Amino acid sequence: MHWAISRRAQQLTSSAIREILKVTERPEVISFAGGLPSPATFPVAAMEQAVARVFADNPQGAMQYAATEGYLPLREFVARRHNVDVERVLITTGSQQALDLLAKVLIDPGSPVLVETPSYLGALQAFSLFEPEFVSVPGDDKSLLPEALTPELTANARFLYALPNFQNPTGRRMPLERRQALVARAKELGVLLVEDDPYGELSYTGDQLPSLLSMNPDGVIYMGSFSKVLAPGLRLGYVIAPPELHFKLCQAKQASDLHTPSFTQRLAYETIRDGLLDTHIPTIRQLYGSQCQAMLDSLQRHMPAGVTWNRPEGGMFIWMELPEGLDSMAILEQAVKRNVAYVPGAPFYASNPRRNTLRLAFVTVAPDRIEQGVAILGELFREAIAAHAPGAKAA
Amino acid sequence: MHWAISRRAQQLTSSAIREILKVTERPEVISFAGGLPSPATFPVAAMEQAVARVFADNPQGAMQYAATEGYLPLREFVARRHNVDVERVLITTGSQQALDLLAKVLIDPGSPVLVETPSYLGALQAFSLFEPEFVSVPGDDKSLLPEALTPELTANARFLYALPNFQNPTGRRMPLERRQALVARAKELGVLLVEDDPYGELSYTGDQLPSLLSMNPDGVIYMGSFSKVLAPGLRLGYVIAPPELHFKLCQAKQASDLHTPSFTQRLAYETIRDGLLDTHIPTIRQLYGSQCQAMLDSLQRHMPAGVTWNRPEGGMFIWMELPEGLDSMAILEQAVKRNVAYVPGAPFYASNPRRNTLRLAFVTVAPDRIEQGVAILGELFREAIAAHAPGAKAA
Numbered sequence: 001m002h003w004a005i006s007r008r009a010q011q012l013t014s015s016a017i018r019e020i021l022k023v024t025e026r027p028e029v030i031s032f033a034g035g036l037p038s039p040a041t042f043p044v045a046a047m048e049q050a051v052a053r054v055f056a057d058n059p060q061g062a063m064q065y066a067a068t069e070g071y072l073p074l075r076e077f078v079a080r081r082h083n084v085d086v087e088r089v090l091i092t093t094g095s096q097q098a099l100d101l102l103a104k105v106l107i108d109p110g111s112p113v114l115v116e117t118p119s120y121l122g123a124l125q126a127f128s129l130f131e132p133e134f135v136s137v138p139g140d141d142k143s144l145l146p147e148a149l150t151p152e153l154t155a156n157a158r159f160l161y162a163l164p165n166f167q168n169p170t171g172r173r174m175p176l177e178r179r180q181a182l183v184a185r186a187k188e189l190g191v192l193l194v195e196d197d198p199y200g201e202l203s204y205t206g207d208q209l210p211s212l213l214s215m216n217p218d219g220v221i222y223m224g225s226f227s228k229v230l231a232p233g234l235r236l237g238y239v240i241a242p243p244e245l246h247f248k249l250c251q252a253k254q255a256s257d258l259h260t261p262s263f264t265q266r267l268a269y270e271t272i273r274d275g276l277l278d279t280h281i282p283t284i285r286q287l288y289g290s291q292c293q294a295m296l297d298s299l300q301r302h303m304p305a306g307v308t309w310n311r312p313e314g315g316m317f318i319w320m321e322l323p324e325g326l327d328s329m330a331i332l333e334q335a336v337k338r339n340v341a342y343v344p345g346a347p348f349y350a351s352n353p354r355r356n357t358l359r360l361a362f363v364t365v366a367p368d369r370i371e372q373g374v375a376i377l378g379e380l381f382r383e384a385i386a387a388h389a390p391g392a393k394a395a
Numbered sequence: 396m397h398w399a400i401s402r403r404a405q406q407l408t409s410s411a412i413r414e415i416l417k418v419t420e421r422p423e424v425i426s427f428a429g430g431l432p433s434p435a436t437f438p439v440a441a442m443e444q445a446v447a448r449v450f451a452d453n454p455q456g457a458m459q460y461a462a463t464e465g466y467l468p469l470r471e472f473v474a475r476r477h478n479v480d481v482e483r484v485l486i487t488t489g490s491q492q493a494l495d496l497l498a499k500v501l502i503d504p505g506s507p508v509l510v511e512t513p514s515y516l517g518a519l520q521a522f523s524l525f526e527p528e529f530v531s532v533p534g535d536d537k538s539l540l541p542e543a544l545t546p547e548l549t550a551n552a553r554f555l556y557a558l559p560n561f562q563n564p565t566g567r568r569m570p571l572e573r574r575q576a577l578v579a580r581a582k583e584l585g586v587l588l589v590e591d592d593p594y595g596e597l598s599y600t601g602d603q604l605p606s607l608l609s610m611n612p613d614g615v616i617y618m619g620s621f622s623k624v625l626a627p628g629l630r631l632g633y634v635i636a637p638p639e640l641h642f643k644l645c646q647a648k649q650a651s652d653l654h655t656p657s658f659t660q661r662l663a664y665e666t667i668r669d670g671l672l673d674t675h676i677p678t679i680r681q682l683y684g685s686q687c688q689a690m691l692d693s694l695q696r697h698m699p700a701g702v703t704w705n706r707p708e709g710g711m712f713i714w715m716e717l718p719e720g721l722d723s724m725a726i727l728e729q730a731v732k733r734n735v736a737y738v739p740g741a742p743f744y745a746s747n748p749r750r751n752t753l754r755l756a757f758v759t760v761a762p763d764r765i766e767q768g769v770a771i772l773g774e775l776f777r778e779a780i781a782a783h784a785p786g787a788k789a790a
Contacts, residue, residue, distance in 0.1 A: 001614045003587045004553060005643060006525075009500040012646040039455035047458070048450045055443045060434035063442070063626035093488050093630075097652040104524060105404040126650045129499060130401070158399060192398045219396045231458035233657035235488075248400060251407040255521045256651070257492040261659050262628035 008129045017344060020332055024341040030373035032360040033341040035168065035316070038291075039364075041284045042231040043276060050270035054263070062263045068254045070238070071265035077272065078224065078238050084217060088240050090249050093260045095198060095225040095237030097253075099126035102194060102221065104252040105245065106158045107132045114153070114160035116144045118348035118357070120168045120196065123161055132158070134350035141310055143167075143174035146181035149189060159192040159221070164212060166199040166315025169348045169359040173313055176209050183215040198225040198237075201281050203314035204289030218242050226268055228316075229281055234264045287363070288316065294367035295360065295374065302378030306385055309360075318360040319345070323385055328358040331384050338380070340373045403524045412739060415727055419736040425768035427755040428736040430563065430711070433686075434759075436679045437626045438671060445665035449658070457658045463649045465633070466660035472667065473619065473633050479612060483635050485644050488655045490593060490620040490632030492648075494521035497589060497616065499647040500640065501553045502527045509548070509555035511539045513743035513752070515563045515591065518556055527553070529745035536705055538562075538569035541576035544584060554587040554616070559607060561594040561710025564743045564754040568708055571604050578610040593620040593632075596676050598709035599684030613637050621663055623711075624676055629659045682758070683711065689762035690755065690769065697773030701780055704755075713755040714740070718780055723753040726779050733775070735768045 024031040054062050069075065070091025079086040092098045103126055107113060113132040115124065117139050124134070135157065138148045144162060154160070162182070164174040174182070186193050195212040213222040219242075226236040241249055253259070292312060299309055299318075306323040322328060329344040345357025362370060419426040449457050464470065465486025474481040487493045498521055502508060508527040510519065512534050519529070530552065533543045539557060549555070557577070559569040569577070581588050590607040608617040614637075621631040636644055648654070687707060694704055694713075701718040717723060724739040740752025757765060 001582070001587065001637070002585065003501070003640065004503075004506075004551075006499065006501055006503045006506070006553075008503075009643050009647060012643060012650075036460050039459055042455055042458040044450070044454040044458070048454070051446050051450075055439070055446075059439040059443070060437055061628075063437040063439070063628040064434055065431050065622075065627045093652045093656075096650075100651045104401065106398065106401055108399075108401045108403075111399075111401070122650075122653070129647065129650050156399075158401075187396070190397060192396065227460075232460045233456075233458040235652060235654070235656040242396070245398065248404050248407065252404060252524065255407075255491075255517075255524050256495045257488045257630060258517070259630070261488075261630040261656060263662070264656050264658060267658070 008131055011128065017329070017347060020336055021341060021343070023336055029336070029339045029341055030365060030369050031341040032362065032365065032373060033343050034361050034364060036364055037228050037232060037316070038287060041287060043271065043280055046271050046276055047231070047267060050267050053270045054266045062266045064262065066259050066262040068250050068259045070260060071262065071269060073273070074265050074269040077269060078240070082211070082213065082222065082224070082240055084213070084240050087243060088246050090239050090241070090246060090253065091260050091265060092237045092239055092253070093257055094227065094232070094235040095196065095223045096122055096126065097256070098223045098237055098239040099123050101239070101249045101252045101256065102159070103127045103130040104256070105248045112155070112157045114157045114191070115350045116162055116167065117350075118169055118345060119161065119350060120163060121348050123196065124350055127161075136349070136351050142172055143178050144182070146178055146185045149185045149191065151189060154189045154191050157191055159194045160186060161194045161196065162212070163196045165197055165209070166202060166312055166317070168199070169317055169343070169345065170319040171310060171312035171315050171317040172319070173209070179209065179212060179215065183212055183219070187216060187219055193220045194223065195220055196223045198228050199315040201229055202285060202288055202316070204285050204292065205313070206282065206285060213240060221245060229277060229284065230268060230271065234268055236260065236264060236268050285314070288314070291362045291365075291367070291370075292318070294370050295362040298371045298374035302375045304378060304382040304385055307381055316361055316363045318362065320358050320360060322356040322358070322381060323388070324356055325388055326384050327355045329355060331380055334380055335377060338376050340376045342377070403526055406523065412724070412742060415731055416736060416738070418731055424731070424734045424736055425760060425764050426736040427757065427760065427768060428738045429756050429759060431759055432623050432627060432711070433682060436682060438666065438675055441671055442626070442662060442666050445662050448665045449661045457661045459657065461654050461657040463645050463654045465655060466657065466664060468668070469660050469664040472664060473635070477606070477608065477617065477619075477635055479608070479635050482638060483641050485634050485636070485641060485648065486655050486660060487632045487634055487648070488652055489622065489627070489630040490591065490618045491517055491521065492651070493618045493632055493634040494518050496634070496644045496647045496651065497554070498522045498525040499651070500643045507550070507552045509552045509586070510745050511557055511562065512745075513564055513740060514556065514745060515558060516743050518591065519745055522556075531744070531746050537567055538573050539577070541573055541580045544580045544586070546584060549584045549586050552586055554589045555581060556589045556591065557607070558591045560592055560604070561597060561707060561712070563594070563710075564712055564738070564740065565714040566705060566707035566710050566712040567714070568604070574604065574607060574610065578607055578614070582611060582614055588615045589618065590615055591618045593623050594710040596624055597680060597683055597711070599680050599687065600708070601677065601680060608635060616640060624672060624679065625663060625666065629663055631655065631659060631663050680709070683709070686757045686760075686762070686765075687713070689765050690757040693766045693769035697770045699773060699777040699780055702776055711756055711758045713757065715753050715755060717751040717753070717776060718783070719751055720783055721779050722750045724750065726775055729775055730772060733771050735771045737772070
């Protein structure tokens with residue numbers, strides 16, 4: 001039996017990184033590779049009470065087919081939180097699904113899609129299935145550069161996909177002035193903005209910058225998630241879109257999975273309805289802030305000269321640069337042999353990957369293991385730098 | 396702000412039927428339009444106990460990101476039930492998602508896709524987004540006709556999509572000899588079969604016919620669902636596929652929603668692990684069988700000459716034919732005014748819709764309301780037949 005695979009599916013190739021990282025599930029491996037939130041932050045007791053309420057209130061309702069748009073009280077909760085009309089809110093099966101729906105509704109083969117340099121790998125993958133032509137927008141250690149958006153660069157772009165808060169993979173946050181400049185420039189050029197914001201509430205100090213959505217609700221599609229503030233295993237996200245696009249996204253969702261599970265939507269709503277997030281999110285911020293500090297301290301102690309990294313103000317990731325010419329992918333193989341893992345930076349670039357970059361996740365590893373793992377990475381990078389130095393081969 | 400909608404999304408049009416049927420949510424409407432299972436069949440008490448076990452065992456695990464393939468014990472359960480290798484099983488967010496993933500992996504724009512006449516509307520919608528060229532396979536009141544599969548008809552077809560058991564919308568079941576002939580013919584012609592089987596266990600007498608999968612595991616993709624035997628609000632389905640296709644489906648799923656919620660998968664597994672389905676499914680069969688009989692009895696009493704319908708051996712639907720020339724869509728507007736609803740048959744045809752057909756769902760309506768609703772439909776059809784008769788206009 002032979003079958004023809006679609007052109008879009010043919011380009012889904014097995015990832016070399018994924019193969020290497022499979023071994024990181026072994027308990028002896030100190031993994032800075034995961035993108036998982038800390039299970040210590042899941043409000044299990046509150047959820048257990050919430051489930052009891054779902055069963056007490058209307059279990060049949062929670063188990064029946066339901067509206068594609070999502071559970072109305074949960075949509076209203078989201079609408080209040082973002083100060084938008086509830087008619088713009090669609091609940092999705094994780095925010096990954098929002099990426100898939102956006103691609104379905106907005107991308108034709110060959111359509112230009114603007115992305116940050118680097119950008120979120122899961123988004124590049126979701127969009128890729130619909131065969132856009134990615135256009136990388138230049139950036140620096142703070143964010144993309146709004147002034148880089150020219151009529152030439154943005155011509156016919158279906159949208160610009162941006163993660164302004166504690167971006168995956170870099171952890172960087174876009175400053176206020178740049179947000180204002182980006183929104184103004186996008187409006188001027190007629191570019192639809194897609195704002196992906198799973199980490200927005202995870203600022204360590206609690207200070208939050210205004211969303212792009214709040215600056216231009218009719219020109220921004222906003223994607224939110226309960227994965228980082230509640231629990232990812234529920235697969236609950238949402239997308240806020242102008243009415244015409246909301247309607248198209250609902251139609252696409254209906255064809256994709258009819259609706260997000262009624263049960264998990266009610267479970268989430270019952271968990272957060274009485275203000276849990278207001279007390280719960282600060283505990284996540286505190287934990288992640290101290291985890292980040294632990295890694296920054298370890299990096300300071302162990303990294304050789306020539307290696308640089310940023311100091312995130314929130315979120316789950318640190319972005320590192322090795323000296324030009326080093327390949328973090330090649331070094332990963334050595335690291336895994338020594339039971340430490342990270343994610344090489346190259347796959348996060350839609351074009352011209354910078355192979356000397358890498359992403360470090362720190363929220364699920366205990367500080368003593370962070371210290372241990374970073375010490376090993378420091379040694380490896382030191383060796384790699386020495387081996388790469390001029391004349392090293394002769395030594 | 397203007398935006399370009401993708402070509403595939405432009406063809407997502409608002410359904411006239413959906414607009415008419417919106418009113419059927421009013422409690423005074425007797426709706427034979429829904430495709431919902433009866434909430435009386437949801438094993439709520441067992442699920443409540445199952446949730447307690449999930450929280451007692453490993454709540455963090457149930458709340459964390461998880462493998463794209465699905466929760467291993469649930470996959471193993473499915474594999475045992477269908478006598479296949481667990482490596483072929485992928486858990487999906489309802490079987491609607493399986494349709495989306497199949498389309499992603501197998502359909503290019505313009506690819507021929509073979510479908511039954513008529514076929515499941517949700518599948519036509521999911522596939523349509525990927526712009527296949529539908530080819531309708533002729534059938535009769537039993538099923539599609541295997542002998543209709545010629546090299547000409549099936550040339551370059553990506554797959555043949557079939558619902559052998561109690562098909563939505565017709566309720567028909569493919570006889571054993573036709574299954575054998577279909578599998579043999581598909582093998583000979585190199586046509587991949589997609590077997591969609593949400594209703595397979597809902598035979599009223601409990602007799603089951605062998606699946607196409609069991610006849611040729613390497614030439615059939617099988618789609619199953621927990622929506623009709625457990626509860627649709629969990630959005631749990633699965634797809635069993637030959638290894639190479641399984642792998643592609645997993646990649647497509649990762650881009651679509653990463654994985655199906657861990658929590659609902661564990662909830663389902665804990666509900667069914669100790670054999671609940673063996674005692675539970677017979678209660679659904681019994682209920683649906685007696686509901687079907689109630690509707691058949693009412694139809695017998697109230698339908699005028701010229702109206703015909705089938706006698707399903709299982710599932711949730713009866714298929715009806717009005718005399719040639721009548722339009723069930725036009726009559727639906729009258730019916731809704733009199734507080735009765737059904738689904739016109741035309742949208743279930745990929746081509747050449749037969750406008751004198753309609754689908755009646757009977758599992759959620761109490762027998763006295765079935766009687767009442769069918770009596771009204773009988774009157775309406777009688778009037779329509781009279782109005783349509785030669786010379787009627789002059790009368």
